[in-house]
Amino acid sequence: MLTPEQLATVKATVPALELHGETITRHFYASMFAAHPELLNIFNPANQKTGRQARSLAASILAYGAYIDRPEVLGPMVGRIATKHVSLEVLPEHYPIVGEHLLKAIAAVLGEAATPEILDAWAAAYGQLADIMIGVEGQMYKGAAEQPGGWHGFKPFRVARKVQESSVITSLVLEPVDGQPLPPFQPGQYLSLKVQVPGRDTSQIRQYSLSDAPNGQTYRISVKRELAPVGEPFAPGGLISNYLHDEVQEGDELLVHTPAGDFFLQDSDRPVVLLSGGVGITPMLSMLNALVASGPARPVVFVHAALGQGYHAFREHVNEVARTHPNVRKVVYYTDVTAEDRPGEHHDEAGLIRLETLRPYLPAGDTEYYYCGPEGFTRAVEGILDRLEIPAERRFTETFGPSQSFAPVLLGVR
Template identity: 85%
Template structure:
C-alpha cells in the first residue's frame, strides 16, 4: 500500500521521467529480454527496434505517475492496456519480472539521484499498479473463457477463405477447428494471431481488427502487407504480414485468441461518422456491417482516405451499402489520383481529408466520431474535431501499434470515478 509520502515522491519524479523515460524503458526491455528470452514469444520485436514499445511504456508510466493520487482518471488507460495484455496472454507471473527490470533500469539511468526512498516508493507504486492490472486481466480472462463459445489461450482456427481486397490488403476468414460456435465480439475489436514462421526461433503474436459483423461461425480479419520502408529498401518488410500474404493459404491453421480491444461501437441512437485511413478501414467496416445487420436506422457517414483505386479495399461492398440504404452515405478521398480513378465511382474528393470538404456531408445532431488510421491521419481528424468542437465523450479512436500517448483515454481532472 502506497503511503502519502511515497505518493508524493512518485509525483515528484515526473520531471525525471519526462526527461529520461524512453532511455529507462529501452534499457528495461534490453535487460529483461537478455535475462528472459522466453518473453520474446510475447512482445513484437519490430516495435522494439523502432522504439515504439519503449515510448508506449514511457507514456503509460508517466501517465500513471502523474495521476497516482487520482486513480479514477486511469480507468481508460488501464482498460486499454489490459485488453492488449489479455490478447498477448500476459500472466500474473510476468509482473514480478517486469518490476525487477523496470526498477533496475530506473536505478541505472538516474544513478545517484535514485535514492533508496525513491526506489522504495516506485517499488510500492509498481506493486499497486500490478495488483490493479492482474485483477482487471483476471476478470477479462474469466469472462472470455466462460462466455458461450469462449476459450482460454490460443485455439486452432482453419483459414476457410482468403481474398485479396486491394494491392496490399488481404482478408482471411477463420473457422474454429473444433467446429464450436464462436462468441460474439464488439464491432471495432481485434483478434490476436500467433504464428511461428519457419526458420524463426520464437512465436510472434500480432493483432488484426475484425472486419465483419459477428455471425457465430467465422471471424474475418484484414491484413496489410507491411513493405520495407522507402528510406531503406533493403530493410525487411513485416515478417508476419508477409508470411500471412505469401504463405498462408486456405486450409492452413492459425492459433487465435478470443477478441479483445476497447475501441468499440457504442450502444446509442446518435448518428455515426466512421473515418478511416488506409487499413484503418477494417474496424470501421465491422461497425458498418454490424449496424446494417442489426437493422439500425442510425444515420451513418462512412469516410475513407487512401492512395487510390489499387489501394482501396472493400470499395464495392461499401458502395453497395450506400446505394441500398438511404441512411448510409459514403465519402472517399484519394490522395494520389490517377487517370484511371473515376470521381463518383472510385472516389469523391482528391487530396487529404479537410474540414471544408467534410463539413457539408456531416449528419445533423450530436454525432459520434470513430476514427482509425496512420498517425498523420488521426492527427488530421483530431484537428478537424477540435474545430467542430466535438466533445471528448463523442470521440473514439484506435492507434496502430503501441499507444504513444494515453491522453485520449485518461479522464479529465475532476471526473467522477
C-alpha cells in the first residue's frame, strides 16, 4: 500500500515523466531485452522498431500515475491490458523483471531529478499495480482453462482449410488436434498464435481476429499479408503474416491460445452498425454471422471500406447475407473505383467514408456502433460519430497493435 506521501509524489511527477515518457520506455525495453532475451518470445519486434510498444507503455504508465487514487477510472484500462497479457502468456514471474528495468530506465533518463523519494514512490506504485494485474490475470487464466473445452497455454491446432479471400487476406480454418469440442467466444474476439519461423531464434506471438461465429468445432482467422512499408525499400514485410500466407499449408499444425479480447458484440436488442476498413472486416464478420444466426433479429447495417475489388474480402458472403436477411443492410465504399466495379454488386459508394453518404443507411434509435480498421479509417469514423453525437457507451472499437492512448477506456474522466 502506498503511503499518502508516495501517492502525492507519483501524481506530482506525472508531468515530468510525460515529457520523457517514450524515451524512458525505449530505454526500458532495450535494457530488459539485453538482460532477458527470452522475453523476445512475447513481444512483437515490429512494434519495438516503430515505437508503438514504447508509446503504448508510456500511455499506460502515465494514465496509471494520473489516476492512481481513482481505481474506478483505471478499471477499464487494467482490464484491457490484462486481456492482452493473458493472450501473450505474461506470467507473475515476469513482473519483477519489468519493475526492475522500468525503475532503472526512469533513473537513467531523469538523472539527478530521479531522487530516492521519487524512485521509492514509483517502486511502490508499480508493486501495487503488479499485484492488481497478477490477480486479475490469474482469474482470467483460471476461467479460460476451466471452461468446457478450455486449456492452459498454447494448444496444437491443425489447419483444416486455407482459403484466399482477397489479394491480401487469407483465411485459416483451425481444428484442435486432440479432437475436443472448443469453448465458445464472444464475436469480435481474437486468437493468439505462437509461431516458430524456421531459421529464427525466437518464436513470435500474433493476434488475429476470429472471422466467423462460434460453432464449437473449429475457429477461423483471416490474416492480412503485411507488406513492406511504402517508401522503405529495405524494410521487411510482416514476418508471421507472410509465413502464414506462403508457408503454412492445410494439414500443418499451429499453437493456439484460448480466445481473448475485450472488443465484442454486446448483449442487447439495440440496432447495430458494423464499420470496417480493410482487414478490420474480420471481427465484424464474426459479429454479423452471429447476429443473423441468433434471434430475435436486430437491425444491422454492415459498412465496409476497401481500395477496390481485389482487396474486398468476403464480398459474396456479405451480399448473400444482406439479400436473404431483411434486417441486414450493407454499404460498401471503394476508394479506387474502376470501370469493372459495378455499383450495388461490388460497391455502393465511391470515395472515402463520410457522414453525408453514410447517413441515409443508418438506423434510427439508440444504435450501437462497432468499428475496426487502420488508424485513418478509425479517425474518420470517430469524427462521424462525434457529429452524430453518439455517446461513448454506444461506441466500441478495436485498435490494431498496442494502444497509443488509453483515452477511450478512461471513460468518465474530466
